[in-house]
Amino acid sequence: MKYLVSLNGKDYEVEVDKEEAVLLSVTDTPASQAVAVPAAAIPVAAAPPPTGLNGDPVIAPLPGTVLSVKVTVGTAVLKGDVLAVIEAMKMENDVTAPRDGTVSAILCKSGDTVQTEALLMTLA
16 A cells, blocks of 8 residues: 655655555655644554564454453463453454463563554464
8 A cells, every 4th residue: 555644844655565664755745735644644564573482373353452461471271261352442352362272472561552463472
C-alpha cells in the first residue's frame, strides 16, 4: 500500500509491505495544502520477530492493547488455556494456547499495543 503523509512542511510518499516500509519520495508541502496528521493515523510496519526463540509461536489474533498476561515463563498450559487478554474496540479478547505445552518465552506485557500476527509468546 502507498501512503502520502504530510509532516512538518514536507510530503512523504511511503510504500508499506507486510514487513517493510520504503520511502519513495520527499517533497515540500505547499502552505495552502498543509494538513496536520495525527501520529496514530500513520501506519507502521511490524518489527520482524526476534530470532533465536525456541517453540511454537503464539500470535495476536487482532490488533489491540494487552490488558494482562496470565502466564509466566515455565507455566505448563493445556490447549485452550487463556494466556493473555487483548482489548480491542472496548472488547476483551482471550488469547488461548493453541496446544498443550510449556511457556518458553513471553514477548509482551500489560499495556503493550500489538498488531495482528504480532508474536506474543512461544510454547515449547
